[in-house]
Amino acid sequence: MAEHFHPLGKAASSTTAAAAAAVRSSLPFEDTRDFEESSHGFLAAPTYRQILADDGRVIWDMGAYDWLLEGQDFDSIHPSLQRQAVLNMGYGLYEVVPGRIYQVRGFDLANVSFIRSDTGWIVIDPLTAKETAAAALALVNETLGERPVVAVIYSHSHGDHFGGVHGVVDVADVESGKVPVIAPVGFLEHAVAENVFAGNAMNRRLFYQYGILLPQSPFGHVDQAIGKNIARGTSGLIAPTISIVEDVEELTVDGVRMVFQNTPGTEAPAEMNTWFPDLKTFWAAENITGTIHNIYTLRGALVRDALEWSRQINKALYLFGREAEVMFASHSWPRWGNERIQEVMRAQRDTYAHLNNGVLHLANQGVTINEVHNVYRVPESLEQQWAARSYHGSVAHNARAVVNRYLGYWDGNPTTLIPLSPKDSAPIYVEMMGGAAPILAKGRELVDAGHYLLATEILDKLVFAEPGNAEARNLLAEAFEQIGYQQESPSVRNSFLAAALELRSGIPQGVAPNSSGPDLIRALSTGQFLDFLGIRLDPVKAQGAAFVVNLVTPDNGEKFVVELSNGTLTSLEGFTSDNADLTITLNRTDIEDAMIGTRPLQQQVADGTAQLEGDASVLIQLAQMLVTFQLGFEILPGTGGIPAPTADDPFAQPAFGDSTGG
Structure with a gap:
């Protein structure tokens, strides 16, 4: 039995263990095609499990998750999530199309892909960090023979798909025109704009969604759905030199013919799929992965359009999917064979469309944003398909996001239109419930009975009314922990477990998330810089x-x-x-x-x-x-804020939000 990383942490309760057992008997674990596909084409793995920065810091540690490969079922991990976490343990170089297309997986949150062109490598999506991207390129050259990088393609505007570019190409070669950098129209604007104005809040919330400071453990961080974790190295940006402007546009680079499909308004505001017609191979960017993605991402971002996402997958299906013999993407693993490719494309197309239509079907009957996550259900035919499971997103928070997109945050009840802040409303609830003692007693009763969400309803009020009440914080943490263990989505799991950690020990001091290196700050327009000064005022x-x-x-x-x-x-x-x-x-x-x-x-x-x-x-x-924002602001009371740093220059641009993982 693994030991919990926190002295106050608990193992999975009997209620949580029973929930895990129910999942194991209800989902198609006998379908092992994903495991066959994820290992298909394996060529080589490096001798190391860690990747280091120049100063010796560990910025990537695949070995920290090796306990997932020991074959043990953990009741503290949702069985479906544990399956996904094992699939994401793929580590090394894989052949996707014999002699032509290769991927390095398990070096970062995303995959980096290498297309063998006439004279070199075309690199697609060079990861989050210079160090991991350089290690991937080195593995490719050591295994397959050294070739120069002749082009770089960014599939979209999130940091884990461009941040490592300096690890694969020199900026001088790009500026001279020797190596083109290709991206969808609007890439540079959105690479910056999506994470500037609320960047500090996004980075703080990232501690929750990505479990930034949770230890790798059956009781902590186990996976990030679309990959293992985020590399903590040196991020940069080289501006694109070629923009794909048309909805569908063909380009030949060093003998490789590519047809690009712009898909704005899907997983990213600037994103594109790619069809390799001579290879019958479809690159799905981050529009089709091994999970249903975020319509609303918990770190914070504009709500996405589930219906448009579905439409663009459908368009790709009819443009390319009916011919494709291989489909690969910036996360997860490839699919081979046209029947399998169409199965996955249709499953994801239908899940996003049903999410949009099914939620609005309920909303038009009066189901509100505060109810829909408890009412909306994915069709059983989709629930039984692994490609339609919600790991990166969750059915609950995506369903609420659809309502928010169309109707906003208000549920129509005037009581909730101008609500009191929790710290102002909580004292009257505590008073009416007779004070802390009966709340704690009832909270303990509910936790012991496995009614964790009910327990949080009353314990949350007590913690906001009495932030210094350690017993209340610890009991709320206990409820959060069991809820986290039961979540299929690691974003939701991490959020509950990170909150439990902060309630028990305060806001942890540790590695901050990746944010903005000098390259990204230079890409900020002067107008955006002035707008953000207005926010800091x-x-x-x-x-x-x-x-x-x-x-x-x-x-x-x-x-x-x-x-x-x-x-x-x-x-x-x-x-x-x-x-x-x-x-x-x-x-x-x-x-x-x-x-x-x-x-x-x-x-x-x-x-x-x-x-x-x-x-x-x-x-x-x-x-x-001008105010310098505090990254370590409290989310839950009584956990202690981290003071804001003193700025050497008040006009220096604070860190952007981290868009890694979408």
Whole structure:
């Protein structure tokens, strides 16, 4: 029996064990095709299980999950999730199409793919980190013979599909035109825009969805559905040199003919599938993987369109799927044979469409956002297909997301339209229930009986009313833990287990999520930078202040008028004011140095790089009004926030959110 990593942690209860047993008897575990496909074409694995950064830090550790390969069933892991976690233990180099297409899997959250072209390798989706991507390329060259990288393709705008690009290609070769970088239209904008404005909150919530600080354990982190985990190395970005603009567009690169299908508004706002007609092979990007994905991702992102996702899969099916003999993707494992490919494509197409239509069918009968997850059901025919199981997403949070997309967060009950904050409403509940003692007694009774969700309803009120009540926090953690063990989706499992850990021990100090390296910050437009200054502005400090600033960047011809009024900072591109309080003339390249913190803005003012005309004190006033956000803010009361860092330069761009995994 494995030991729990926390002294207050519990093993799976009899209720949780019974739930696991019920799953084992209800799902088609006798269908082993995924295991056959995930091991098909294996060529080589490296001798190491860890990948290190230049400073010796472990940024990837596949060996930390080797206990999953010992053949033991764990009641603390949903059996379907444990199956997926074992499938995601594939590690090494695999042949997808003999002599032409290869994948390295198990080096990062995503797969990196290598297409043998006339003279080299075309690399598709170079992972999250430079270190893991470089290790993958090295394995390919050592095993198959060294060849140069002749092109890079980004399938979409999430960090685990471009962040490792510096590990496979030199930026000089891209800038010279020697190595093209190909991406869907809108890639650069969305690679930045999706995770700027709420980036700090997204990174904090990522601690929950991805279990960033949970130990690898049967009681902790076991998998991330679309891959094992996120590599914690050096992320970067090289801007695309070729954009795929048309809905369907053909391009030949170094002798390899490719037909791209743009699929905006699916798993990412900029994403594309690829058809290799000469190989009868279909690349499904992250639109078709070994799981139903997120319509709403728990770290935070705009709600996606399940119906459009289904339509684009359907379009791919009729464009390419009826001919395809191989289908591979940026996560999970390939499928071989046309019948199998069409089976998987239809299962995922129908699941997304049914989610949209079935939820709206209920919503139009009055089922609300606060009820739909307890009412909506996936058809049994889809529940029995592994390709339609919700690992990365969950049926519950995806169902609520569909309602939110069409109807918003309000359930129509005026009581919930302007609700009290939990800390304000909780005390009256505790008072009416007779205080802490009877709540704790009833909570213990419910937990012991296996009624964990009911227990959280009352214990959550007590924790918000009395954040210092350690007994309440620990009992709520116990309920959260058992709920987490029972979840098929690792995103949901991790969220409950991470919350339990924080309730017991406070917010852990540890490795922060990947966010934004200098490359990504440089990709931020000047307008987005100014918009985010508006978000960072403290409206209390700004109260009563007013000024107008012109910003002129001669090297790229941009100009902006920036106004502070009514506690609000606004900016407008293409205009300046004749009556500005201050005009700042500063090259865009120098703004980038300030944004990444290599040359603070005040230093550039002092040395004359930034030319000021007018009232220079305006810039000082603005700097004093900007807030540096605290990554470690409390989600649950009594867990202790981590103080915000002191910024060397208030105008430096804070970390973006981490879009890894979508």
